[in-house]
Amino acid sequence: MYNDETCLPTAKTPCSTAGYPAYVIEAETATDVQAGVRFARDTGVRLIVKGTGHDVSGRSAGAGSLSIWTHRFQGIDVKMNDPVAVKNGGVASVKLEAGMVWGDVYKAVGKSNLTVIGGADPHVGVGGWMQGGGHGPLSSLYGLGADQVLEMEVVTADGECRNISPESNPELFWAMRGGGPSSFAVMLSMTVKAYPRLAGHQYGFQYNTTASSDTFWDLTANFSSRLPTLNDHGAMGYYYFEQDAGLANRSSAAAIYGTFIFPNKNRPEVDAITKPLEDSLRSAPWAREPVYVGSKTVGFDNFMQFWAATNAAESALESQMPSQLEDQTQFCLLGGGHMHILCKSPALRSLAPKSGAYANEGDPSNSNWKAEYFGEPYERLLDVKSKWDPLGVFWCKPCVGFDEWNIKPLNNVHQDVNDRGIGQDLVRRFLKTCTMNSGITILYSLIFRVDATPKSKMGEGLRSM
Ligand SMILES: Cc1cc2nc3c(=O)[nH]c(=O)nc-3n(C[C@H](O)[C@H](O)[C@H](O)COP(=O)(O)OP(=O)(O)OC[C@H]3O[C@@H](n4cnc5c(N)ncnc54)[C@H](O)[C@@H]3O)c2cc1C
Numbered sequence: 322m323y324n325d326e327t328c329l330p331t332a333k334t335p336c337s338t339a340g341y342p343a344y345v346i347e348a349e350t351a352t353d354v355q356a357g358v359r360f361a362r363d364t365g366v367r368l369i370v371k372g373t374g375h376d377v378s379g380r381s382a383g384a385g386s387l388s389i390w391t392h393r394f395q396g397i398d399v400k401m402n403d404p405v406a407v408k409n410g411g412v413a414s415v416k417l418e419a420g421m422v423w424g425d426v427y428k429a430v431g432k433s434n435l436t437v438i439g440g441a442d443p444h445v446g447v448g449g450w451m452q453g454g455g456h457g458p459l460s461s462l463y464g465l466g467a468d469q470v471l472e473m474e475v476v477t478a479d480g481e482c483r484n485i486s487p488e489s490n491p492e493l494f495w496a497m498r499g500g501g502p503s504s505f506a507v508m509l510s511m512t513v514k515a516y517p518r519l520a521g522h523q524y525g526f527q528y529n530t531t532a533s534s535d536t537f538w539d540l541t542a543n544f545s546s547r548l549p550t551l552n553d554h555g556a557m558g559y560y561y562f563e564q565d566a567g568l569a570n571r572s573s574a575a576a577i578y579g580t581f582i583f584p585n586k587n588r589p590e591v592d593a594i595t596k597p598l599e600d601s602l603r604s605a606p607w608a609r610e611p612v613y614v615g616s617k618t619v620g621f622d623n624f625m626q627f628w629a630a631t632n633a634a635e636s637a638l639e640s641q642m643p644s645q646l647e648d649q650t651q652f653c654l655l656g657g658g659h660m661h662i663l664c665k666s667p668a669l670r671s672l673a674p675k676s677g678a679y680a681n682e683g684d685p686s687n688s689n690w691k692a693e694y695f696g697e698p699y700e701r702l703l704d705v706k707s708k709w710d711p712l713g714v715f716w717c718k719p720c721v722g723f724d725e726w727n728i729k730p731l732n733n734v735h736q737d738v739n740d741r742g743i744g745q746d747l748v749r750r751f752l753k754t755c756t757m758n759s760g761i762t763i764l765y766s767l768i769f770r771v772d773a774t775p776k777s778k779m780g781e782g783l784r785s786m
Contacts, residue, residue, distance in 0.1 A: 342388035372446035394420035411514030431625030453681035461557035
Protein backbone atom coordinates (compact mmCIF):
# COMPACT_ATOMS: atom_id res chain seq x y z
CA MET A 322 0.00 0.00 0.00
CA TYR A 323 2.66 2.50 1.02
CA ASN A 324 5.35 1.69 -1.52
CA ASP A 325 7.49 4.55 -0.31
CA GLU A 326 4.33 6.58 0.16
CA THR A 327 3.70 7.05 -3.52
CA CYS A 328 0.28 5.51 -3.14
CA LEU A 329 -1.37 6.40 0.13
CA PRO A 330 -5.08 5.87 0.59
CA THR A 331 -5.80 9.58 0.91
CA ALA A 332 -6.99 12.19 -1.55
CA LYS A 333 -3.97 14.34 -0.72
CA THR A 334 -1.49 11.80 -2.03
CA PRO A 335 -2.62 10.43 -5.37
CA CYS A 336 -0.89 7.32 -6.63
CA SER A 337 2.26 7.40 -8.67
CA THR A 338 4.51 4.67 -9.99
CA ALA A 339 7.61 6.68 -9.16
CA GLY A 340 8.45 4.66 -6.06
CA TYR A 341 8.44 1.28 -7.78
CA PRO A 342 11.39 -0.87 -8.83
CA ALA A 343 12.71 -0.63 -12.37
CA TYR A 344 13.42 -4.37 -12.59
CA VAL A 345 12.02 -7.38 -10.77
CA ILE A 346 13.49 -10.84 -10.43
CA GLU A 347 10.61 -13.22 -9.78
CA ALA A 348 12.99 -15.59 -8.08
CA GLU A 349 12.31 -19.32 -8.17
CA THR A 350 15.59 -20.72 -6.95
CA ALA A 351 18.41 -19.80 -4.61
CA THR A 352 20.53 -19.22 -7.70
CA ASP A 353 18.12 -16.51 -8.90
CA VAL A 354 18.43 -14.75 -5.55
CA GLN A 355 22.20 -15.06 -5.57
CA ALA A 356 22.35 -13.57 -9.07
CA GLY A 357 20.24 -10.60 -7.96
CA VAL A 358 22.32 -9.96 -4.85
CA ARG A 359 25.59 -10.23 -6.76
CA PHE A 360 24.32 -7.91 -9.48
CA ALA A 361 23.30 -5.31 -6.91
CA ARG A 362 26.60 -5.68 -5.09
CA ASP A 363 28.62 -5.36 -8.30
CA THR A 364 26.70 -2.45 -9.80
CA GLY A 365 25.54 -0.54 -6.74
CA VAL A 366 21.97 -0.60 -7.90
CA ARG A 367 19.48 -0.26 -5.07
CA LEU A 368 18.32 -3.72 -3.99
CA ILE A 369 14.84 -4.44 -2.67
CA VAL A 370 13.51 -7.69 -1.26
CA LYS A 371 9.77 -8.26 -1.46
CA GLY A 372 7.57 -11.08 -0.24
CA THR A 373 3.98 -9.83 -0.14
CA GLY A 374 4.57 -6.08 -0.35
CA HIS A 375 2.60 -5.58 2.88
CA ASP A 376 5.24 -3.48 4.53
CA VAL A 377 3.67 -0.36 6.00
CA SER A 378 6.91 1.61 5.87
CA GLY A 379 7.56 0.90 2.22
CA ARG A 380 10.65 -1.16 2.91
CA SER A 381 9.77 -3.61 0.13
CA ALA A 382 9.65 -0.95 -2.58
CA GLY A 383 12.09 1.59 -3.92
CA ALA A 384 12.30 3.88 -6.90
CA GLY A 385 14.40 2.60 -9.76
CA SER A 386 15.54 -0.41 -7.77
CA LEU A 387 16.17 -4.04 -8.57
CA SER A 388 13.57 -6.03 -6.66
CA ILE A 389 13.97 -9.68 -5.71
CA TRP A 390 10.45 -11.03 -5.30
CA THR A 391 10.30 -14.19 -3.20
CA HIS A 392 6.64 -15.11 -3.55
CA ARG A 393 7.41 -18.17 -5.67
CA PHE A 394 9.25 -19.76 -2.77
CA GLN A 395 6.39 -21.94 -1.62
CA GLY A 396 6.47 -25.10 0.46
CA ILE A 397 6.13 -26.54 3.93
CA ASP A 398 8.08 -29.44 5.32
CA VAL A 399 6.89 -30.90 8.62
CA LYS A 400 9.23 -33.10 10.66
CA MET A 401 7.43 -34.67 13.60
CA ASN A 402 9.58 -35.17 16.70
CA ASP A 403 12.50 -33.29 15.17
CA PRO A 404 15.03 -33.48 18.02
CA VAL A 405 16.09 -29.83 17.57
CA ALA A 406 12.46 -28.71 17.94
CA VAL A 407 11.90 -31.01 20.89
CA LYS A 408 15.02 -29.68 22.59
CA ASN A 409 13.58 -26.18 22.16
CA GLY A 410 10.13 -26.94 23.56
CA GLY A 411 8.25 -27.97 20.41
CA VAL A 412 6.93 -31.29 19.17
CA ALA A 413 7.92 -30.90 15.52
CA SER A 414 9.76 -28.57 13.19
CA VAL A 415 8.20 -26.88 10.18
CA LYS A 416 10.32 -25.53 7.36
CA LEU A 417 8.61 -22.62 5.63
CA GLU A 418 9.78 -21.30 2.27
CA ALA A 419 10.17 -17.54 2.24
CA GLY A 420 7.20 -16.79 -0.04
CA MET A 421 4.60 -18.40 2.23
CA VAL A 422 1.80 -16.35 3.77
CA TRP A 423 0.39 -17.20 7.18
CA GLY A 424 -3.09 -18.19 5.96
CA ASP A 425 -1.59 -20.99 3.85
CA VAL A 426 0.79 -22.01 6.62
CA TYR A 427 -2.06 -22.28 9.14
CA LYS A 428 -4.15 -24.45 6.83
CA ALA A 429 -1.28 -26.86 6.18
CA VAL A 430 -0.01 -27.00 9.74
CA GLY A 431 -3.57 -27.45 11.08
CA LYS A 432 -3.96 -30.54 8.90
CA SER A 433 -0.93 -32.03 10.65
CA ASN A 434 -2.59 -31.33 14.03
CA LEU A 435 0.14 -28.86 14.90
CA THR A 436 0.28 -25.19 15.87
CA VAL A 437 2.82 -22.57 14.83
CA ILE A 438 3.16 -18.93 15.82
CA GLY A 439 2.33 -16.64 12.92
CA GLY A 440 0.70 -13.32 12.18
CA ALA A 441 -2.95 -12.47 12.72
CA ASP A 442 -3.39 -11.51 9.13
CA PRO A 443 -3.58 -14.45 6.69
CA HIS A 444 -1.99 -12.42 3.91
CA VAL A 445 1.14 -11.35 5.79
CA GLY A 446 4.29 -13.13 4.66
CA VAL A 447 6.66 -15.09 6.84
CA GLY A 448 9.76 -13.14 5.68
CA GLY A 449 9.27 -9.56 6.83
CA TRP A 450 6.97 -10.53 9.70
CA MET A 451 9.51 -12.73 11.48
CA GLN A 452 12.58 -10.59 10.83
CA GLY A 453 10.80 -7.62 12.37
CA GLY A 454 9.78 -9.62 15.46
CA GLY A 455 6.33 -10.92 14.52
CA HIS A 456 3.38 -10.98 16.89
CA GLY A 457 0.30 -13.11 16.47
CA PRO A 458 -2.84 -14.30 18.21
CA LEU A 459 -0.92 -16.92 20.21
CA SER A 460 2.09 -14.83 21.17
CA SER A 461 0.90 -14.57 24.77
CA LEU A 462 1.28 -18.32 24.97
CA TYR A 463 4.42 -19.07 22.98
CA GLY A 464 6.15 -15.76 22.30
CA LEU A 465 7.00 -13.79 19.20
CA GLY A 466 7.79 -15.09 15.75
CA ALA A 467 11.48 -14.40 16.19
CA ASP A 468 11.47 -16.75 19.22
CA GLN A 469 10.33 -19.69 17.13
CA VAL A 470 13.10 -19.97 14.57
CA LEU A 471 15.50 -22.91 14.72
CA GLU A 472 17.36 -22.36 11.48
CA MET A 473 17.33 -20.28 8.32
CA GLU A 474 18.66 -20.56 4.80
CA VAL A 475 19.85 -17.18 3.59
CA VAL A 476 21.78 -15.47 0.81
CA THR A 477 24.22 -13.00 2.31
CA ALA A 478 25.49 -9.79 0.74
CA ASP A 479 28.48 -11.60 -0.76
CA GLY A 480 26.05 -13.73 -2.78
CA GLU A 481 26.70 -16.91 -0.81
CA CYS A 482 23.99 -19.33 0.37
CA ARG A 483 24.28 -20.18 4.05
CA ASN A 484 22.49 -22.11 6.76
CA ILE A 485 22.36 -20.07 9.89
CA SER A 486 21.41 -21.28 13.37
CA PRO A 487 22.57 -20.86 16.97
CA GLU A 488 25.50 -23.13 16.08
CA SER A 489 26.31 -21.80 12.64
CA ASN A 490 26.85 -18.03 12.28
CA PRO A 491 25.08 -17.27 15.56
CA GLU A 492 25.49 -13.49 15.37
CA LEU A 493 23.78 -13.29 11.98
CA PHE A 494 21.11 -15.70 13.22
CA TRP A 495 20.54 -13.46 16.22
CA ALA A 496 20.31 -10.29 14.14
CA MET A 497 17.89 -11.72 11.61
CA ARG A 498 15.42 -12.67 14.31
CA GLY A 499 13.96 -9.26 15.09
CA GLY A 500 16.79 -6.97 13.97
CA GLY A 501 14.72 -5.86 11.01
CA PRO A 502 13.97 -7.29 7.58
CA SER A 503 16.08 -6.84 4.45
CA SER A 504 19.00 -5.56 6.49
CA PHE A 505 21.38 -8.51 6.75
CA ALA A 506 20.55 -11.09 4.05
CA VAL A 507 17.76 -12.49 1.89
CA MET A 508 15.95 -15.25 3.71
CA LEU A 509 15.11 -18.28 1.56
CA SER A 510 13.46 -20.37 4.25
CA MET A 511 13.03 -20.58 7.97
CA THR A 512 12.49 -23.63 10.14
CA VAL A 513 10.30 -22.99 13.17
CA LYS A 514 9.17 -25.03 16.14
CA ALA A 515 5.64 -26.37 16.15
CA TYR A 516 3.43 -27.14 19.12
CA PRO A 517 0.55 -29.58 19.55
CA ARG A 518 -2.92 -28.81 18.18
CA LEU A 519 -4.49 -26.11 20.29
CA ALA A 520 -8.07 -25.97 21.56
CA GLY A 521 -9.72 -23.05 23.34
CA HIS A 522 -12.28 -20.28 22.96
CA GLN A 523 -12.59 -16.94 21.25
CA TYR A 524 -14.58 -14.14 22.88
CA GLY A 525 -15.83 -11.56 20.38
CA PHE A 526 -17.32 -8.41 21.82
CA GLN A 527 -18.76 -5.00 21.06
CA TYR A 528 -19.62 -2.41 23.69
CA ASN A 529 -21.51 0.69 22.48
CA THR A 530 -22.45 4.11 23.76
CA THR A 531 -23.55 7.31 22.06
CA ALA A 532 -20.82 8.67 19.81
CA SER A 533 -18.16 10.78 21.56
CA SER A 534 -20.07 10.83 24.83
CA ASP A 535 -18.51 11.18 28.26
CA THR A 536 -19.79 7.69 28.97
CA PHE A 537 -17.72 6.36 26.08
CA TRP A 538 -14.53 7.78 27.56
CA ASP A 539 -15.42 6.40 30.99
CA LEU A 540 -16.07 3.07 29.33
CA THR A 541 -12.69 3.27 27.63
CA ALA A 542 -10.97 3.96 30.95
CA ASN A 543 -12.85 1.20 32.73
CA PHE A 544 -12.22 -1.36 29.99
CA SER A 545 -8.53 -0.47 29.85
CA SER A 546 -8.17 -0.82 33.61
CA ARG A 547 -9.37 -4.42 33.28
CA LEU A 548 -6.83 -5.44 30.68
CA PRO A 549 -4.12 -6.52 33.12
CA THR A 550 -6.55 -8.97 34.72
CA LEU A 551 -7.62 -10.31 31.34
CA ASN A 552 -3.97 -10.64 30.44
CA ASP A 553 -3.32 -12.55 33.67
CA HIS A 554 -5.99 -14.99 32.54
CA GLY A 555 -4.01 -15.62 29.35
CA ALA A 556 -6.14 -13.52 27.00
CA MET A 557 -4.51 -12.35 23.80
CA GLY A 558 -6.45 -10.21 21.45
CA TYR A 559 -7.17 -7.32 19.22
CA TYR A 560 -9.51 -4.47 20.01
CA TYR A 561 -10.42 -1.06 18.72
CA PHE A 562 -11.68 2.17 20.16
CA GLU A 563 -13.92 4.18 17.88
CA GLN A 564 -15.29 7.34 19.33
CA ASP A 565 -17.41 8.41 16.40
CA ALA A 566 -19.26 7.40 13.28
CA GLY A 567 -18.22 7.57 9.69
CA LEU A 568 -15.53 4.92 9.64
CA ALA A 569 -15.81 1.95 7.33
CA ASN A 570 -19.63 1.93 7.35
CA ARG A 571 -19.87 1.19 11.02
CA SER A 572 -22.70 2.37 13.24
CA SER A 573 -22.98 5.97 14.33
CA ALA A 574 -22.37 4.96 17.93
CA ALA A 575 -19.06 4.91 19.68
CA ALA A 576 -17.68 1.44 20.14
CA ILE A 577 -15.06 -0.71 21.74
CA TYR A 578 -14.93 -3.99 19.90
CA GLY A 579 -12.59 -6.84 19.21
CA THR A 580 -11.74 -10.45 19.94
CA PHE A 581 -9.83 -12.15 22.71
CA ILE A 582 -8.42 -15.64 22.36
CA PHE A 583 -8.36 -17.84 25.43
CA PRO A 584 -6.04 -20.73 24.60
CA ASN A 585 -6.67 -23.99 26.47
CA LYS A 586 -9.72 -22.61 28.31
CA ASN A 587 -13.14 -24.25 28.30
CA ARG A 588 -16.45 -22.39 28.05
CA PRO A 589 -17.20 -22.14 31.81
CA GLU A 590 -13.69 -20.82 32.41
CA VAL A 591 -14.09 -18.13 29.75
CA ASP A 592 -17.54 -17.18 31.05
CA ALA A 593 -16.12 -16.85 34.55
CA ILE A 594 -13.64 -14.30 33.21
CA THR A 595 -15.87 -12.33 30.86
CA LYS A 596 -19.25 -12.29 32.62
CA PRO A 597 -18.11 -10.15 35.58
CA LEU A 598 -16.65 -7.70 33.09
CA GLU A 599 -19.89 -7.50 31.12
CA ASP A 600 -22.08 -7.24 34.23
CA SER A 601 -20.01 -4.41 35.60
CA LEU A 602 -20.25 -2.50 32.30
CA ARG A 603 -24.04 -2.90 32.15
CA SER A 604 -24.56 -1.53 35.63
CA ALA A 605 -21.66 0.90 35.83
CA PRO A 606 -22.08 3.74 38.34
CA TRP A 607 -20.14 6.08 36.05
CA ALA A 608 -22.47 5.52 33.06
CA ARG A 609 -24.69 8.50 32.34
CA GLU A 610 -26.43 6.55 29.58
CA PRO A 611 -26.84 2.84 28.81
CA VAL A 612 -23.81 0.87 27.73
CA TYR A 613 -24.86 -1.79 25.22
CA VAL A 614 -22.94 -4.99 25.67
CA GLY A 615 -22.88 -7.67 23.01
CA SER A 616 -20.62 -10.70 22.79
CA LYS A 617 -20.24 -14.16 21.36
CA THR A 618 -17.98 -16.90 22.63
CA VAL A 619 -17.10 -19.69 20.22
CA GLY A 620 -14.96 -22.75 20.75
CA PHE A 621 -12.25 -24.23 18.55
CA ASP A 622 -10.43 -27.52 18.72
CA ASN A 623 -7.76 -26.70 16.17
CA PHE A 624 -6.71 -23.07 16.37
CA MET A 625 -4.81 -23.09 13.06
CA GLN A 626 -7.86 -24.18 11.09
CA PHE A 627 -10.20 -21.97 13.08
CA TRP A 628 -8.12 -18.83 12.54
CA ALA A 629 -7.51 -19.54 8.86
CA ALA A 630 -11.26 -20.02 8.29
CA THR A 631 -12.52 -17.05 10.32
CA ASN A 632 -9.95 -14.59 9.04
CA ALA A 633 -9.73 -15.70 5.44
CA ALA A 634 -11.63 -12.85 3.81
CA GLU A 635 -10.61 -9.87 5.82
CA SER A 636 -8.27 -9.55 8.72
CA ALA A 637 -8.72 -7.48 11.81
CA LEU A 638 -5.89 -5.17 10.94
CA GLU A 639 -6.61 -5.04 7.23
CA SER A 640 -10.10 -3.76 7.89
CA GLN A 641 -8.54 -0.96 9.87
CA MET A 642 -5.90 0.18 7.46
CA PRO A 643 -7.75 3.21 6.01
CA SER A 644 -8.99 4.33 9.41
CA GLN A 645 -5.61 3.72 10.97
CA LEU A 646 -4.69 7.04 9.49
CA GLU A 647 -7.52 8.74 11.30
CA ASP A 648 -6.96 10.14 14.75
CA GLN A 649 -10.13 8.70 16.17
CA THR A 650 -9.39 5.01 15.96
CA GLN A 651 -6.86 3.28 18.14
CA PHE A 652 -5.96 -0.30 17.34
CA CYS A 653 -4.49 -2.25 20.23
CA LEU A 654 -3.17 -5.69 20.91
CA LEU A 655 -3.11 -7.30 24.28
CA GLY A 656 -0.89 -10.17 25.24
CA GLY A 657 2.13 -11.42 27.07
CA GLY A 658 1.99 -8.59 29.56
CA HIS A 659 2.36 -5.99 26.84
CA MET A 660 -0.02 -3.72 25.09
CA HIS A 661 0.82 -2.77 21.54
CA ILE A 662 -1.00 0.31 20.35
CA LEU A 663 -1.15 1.10 16.68
CA CYS A 664 -1.90 4.75 16.35
CA LYS A 665 -0.40 8.15 15.81
CA SER A 666 -1.07 9.67 19.16
CA PRO A 667 1.35 12.04 20.88
CA ALA A 668 -0.92 11.98 23.94
CA LEU A 669 -0.48 8.25 24.39
CA ARG A 670 3.24 8.47 23.67
CA SER A 671 3.62 11.07 26.40
CA LEU A 672 2.11 8.63 28.92
CA ALA A 673 4.98 6.18 28.38
CA PRO A 674 7.82 8.15 26.83
CA LYS A 675 10.41 5.43 27.38
CA SER A 676 8.40 2.62 25.83
CA GLY A 677 9.36 1.25 22.45
CA ALA A 678 7.51 0.83 19.20
CA TYR A 679 7.12 -2.05 16.76
CA ALA A 680 8.93 -1.21 13.54
CA ASN A 681 6.81 -3.61 11.48
CA GLU A 682 3.76 -1.55 12.34
CA GLY A 683 5.48 1.70 13.12
CA ASP A 684 5.25 5.21 11.89
CA PRO A 685 7.71 5.52 8.97
CA SER A 686 8.52 9.08 10.00
CA ASN A 687 9.44 8.21 13.61
CA SER A 688 12.57 10.26 14.26
CA ASN A 689 13.33 8.31 17.44
CA TRP A 690 13.52 5.07 15.46
CA LYS A 691 16.80 3.75 16.87
CA ALA A 692 15.68 3.85 20.47
CA GLU A 693 12.06 2.93 19.86
CA TYR A 694 12.48 0.17 17.28
CA PHE A 695 15.76 -1.39 18.39
CA GLY A 696 16.73 -0.03 21.81
CA GLU A 697 19.96 -1.10 23.46
CA PRO A 698 20.88 -3.86 20.98
CA TYR A 699 21.15 -1.30 18.17
CA GLU A 700 24.95 -1.01 18.34
CA ARG A 701 25.35 -4.77 18.34
CA LEU A 702 23.05 -5.02 15.33
CA LEU A 703 25.12 -2.39 13.58
CA ASP A 704 28.26 -4.42 14.25
CA VAL A 705 26.65 -7.50 12.71
CA LYS A 706 25.52 -5.42 9.75
CA SER A 707 29.02 -4.00 9.28
CA LYS A 708 30.48 -7.49 9.30
CA TRP A 709 28.00 -9.22 7.01
CA ASP A 710 27.08 -6.32 4.74
CA PRO A 711 29.96 -3.85 4.87
CA LEU A 712 28.94 -2.21 1.60
CA GLY A 713 25.30 -1.71 2.41
CA VAL A 714 23.93 -3.96 -0.32
CA PHE A 715 20.80 -4.26 1.84
CA TRP A 716 19.30 -0.93 2.68
CA CYS A 717 15.91 0.23 3.78
CA LYS A 718 14.40 2.84 6.04
CA PRO A 719 14.02 2.73 8.96
CA CYS A 720 16.52 -0.15 9.20
CA VAL A 721 19.83 -0.78 10.95
CA GLY A 722 22.51 1.43 9.42
CA PHE A 723 20.28 3.37 7.05
CA ASP A 724 21.48 6.67 8.47
CA GLU A 725 25.00 5.83 7.35
CA TRP A 726 23.92 7.33 4.06
CA ASN A 727 22.90 10.79 2.97
CA ILE A 728 19.58 10.69 1.21
CA LYS A 729 18.64 13.07 -1.53
CA PRO A 730 15.01 13.63 -2.48
CA LEU A 731 13.63 12.67 -5.85
CA ASN A 732 11.75 15.29 -7.81
CA ASN A 733 8.97 13.17 -9.15
CA VAL A 734 7.97 11.54 -5.90
CA HIS A 735 5.47 12.95 -3.47
CA GLN A 736 6.94 15.67 -1.28
CA ASP A 737 6.33 13.77 1.95
CA VAL A 738 8.58 11.02 0.73
CA ASN A 739 11.56 13.26 0.46
CA ASP A 740 12.69 12.62 3.96
CA ARG A 741 11.52 9.08 4.16
CA GLY A 742 13.99 6.79 2.60
CA ILE A 743 13.17 6.69 -1.04
CA GLY A 744 16.55 8.00 -1.94
CA GLN A 745 18.77 4.99 -1.76
CA ASP A 746 18.66 4.71 -5.49
CA LEU A 747 20.60 7.96 -5.33
CA VAL A 748 23.16 6.26 -3.17
CA ARG A 749 24.64 4.63 -6.21
CA ARG A 750 27.84 2.85 -5.72
CA PHE A 751 29.95 1.24 -8.30
CA LEU A 752 31.24 -1.99 -6.90
CA LYS A 753 33.61 -4.51 -8.29
CA THR A 754 34.58 -7.88 -7.05
CA CYS A 755 38.11 -9.12 -7.44
CA THR A 756 38.87 -12.65 -6.49
CA MET A 757 42.54 -12.84 -5.71
CA ASN A 758 44.60 -15.91 -6.47
CA SER A 759 44.60 -16.63 -2.78
CA GLY A 760 40.84 -17.08 -2.98
CA ILE A 761 40.16 -14.03 -0.84
CA THR A 762 37.43 -11.87 -2.23
CA ILE A 763 37.93 -8.15 -1.94
CA LEU A 764 35.09 -5.77 -2.46
CA TYR A 765 35.70 -2.19 -3.27
CA SER A 766 33.47 0.60 -4.33
CA LEU A 767 33.42 4.10 -5.67
CA ILE A 768 30.79 6.66 -4.93
CA PHE A 769 29.86 8.17 -8.23
CA ARG A 770 27.06 10.47 -7.24
CA VAL A 771 28.28 13.44 -5.25
CA ASP A 772 25.02 13.67 -3.41
CA ALA A 773 25.28 10.12 -2.17
CA THR A 774 27.89 10.15 0.50
CA PRO A 775 28.24 7.60 3.24
CA LYS A 776 28.32 9.34 6.58
CA SER A 777 30.05 7.03 9.01
CA LYS A 778 31.04 3.50 9.94
CA MET A 779 30.00 1.61 6.84
CA GLY A 780 30.85 4.68 4.86
CA GLU A 781 34.30 4.83 6.42
CA GLY A 782 34.74 1.22 5.38
CA LEU A 783 33.92 2.18 1.85
CA ARG A 784 36.21 5.17 1.78
CA SER A 785 39.15 3.14 2.98
CA MET A 786 38.78 0.60 0.21
C1 LIG B 1 -2.83 -6.14 6.66
C2 LIG B 1 -1.65 -6.25 7.58
C3 LIG B 1 -1.73 -7.08 8.67
C4 LIG B 1 -0.64 -7.22 9.53
N1 LIG B 1 -0.74 -8.08 10.60
C5 LIG B 1 0.34 -8.25 11.40
C6 LIG B 1 0.32 -9.16 12.49
O1 LIG B 1 -0.67 -9.81 12.76
N2 LIG B 1 1.42 -9.29 13.24
C7 LIG B 1 2.55 -8.59 12.99
O2 LIG B 1 3.53 -8.77 13.71
N3 LIG B 1 2.61 -7.72 11.97
C8 LIG B 1 1.54 -7.54 11.18
N4 LIG B 1 1.61 -6.66 10.14
C9 LIG B 1 2.87 -5.97 9.89
C10 LIG B 1 3.79 -6.90 9.14
O3 LIG B 1 4.55 -7.66 10.06
C11 LIG B 1 4.75 -6.08 8.26
O4 LIG B 1 3.99 -5.37 7.31
C12 LIG B 1 5.77 -6.96 7.59
O5 LIG B 1 6.78 -6.12 7.09
C13 LIG B 1 5.17 -7.79 6.48
O6 LIG B 1 6.12 -8.67 5.96
P1 LIG B 1 5.94 -9.25 4.48
O7 LIG B 1 7.10 -10.14 4.20
O8 LIG B 1 4.57 -9.79 4.34
O9 LIG B 1 5.95 -7.93 3.61
P2 LIG B 1 6.96 -7.33 2.51
O10 LIG B 1 6.43 -5.96 2.25
O11 LIG B 1 7.10 -8.22 1.35
O12 LIG B 1 8.35 -7.25 3.26
C14 LIG B 1 8.48 -6.53 4.44
C15 LIG B 1 9.94 -6.30 4.74
O13 LIG B 1 10.57 -7.57 4.83
C16 LIG B 1 11.58 -7.70 3.84
N5 LIG B 1 11.52 -9.08 3.38
C17 LIG B 1 10.44 -9.75 2.93
N6 LIG B 1 10.79 -10.99 2.62
C18 LIG B 1 12.10 -11.11 2.88
C19 LIG B 1 13.05 -12.17 2.75
N7 LIG B 1 12.69 -13.36 2.29
N8 LIG B 1 14.33 -11.94 3.10
C20 LIG B 1 14.72 -10.71 3.56
N9 LIG B 1 13.89 -9.68 3.70
C21 LIG B 1 12.59 -9.89 3.36
C22 LIG B 1 11.26 -6.66 2.79
O14 LIG B 1 12.39 -6.23 2.10
C23 LIG B 1 10.70 -5.54 3.65
O15 LIG B 1 11.75 -4.84 4.24
C24 LIG B 1 0.54 -6.49 9.28
C25 LIG B 1 0.60 -5.64 8.17
C26 LIG B 1 -0.47 -5.51 7.33
C27 LIG B 1 -0.37 -4.60 6.14
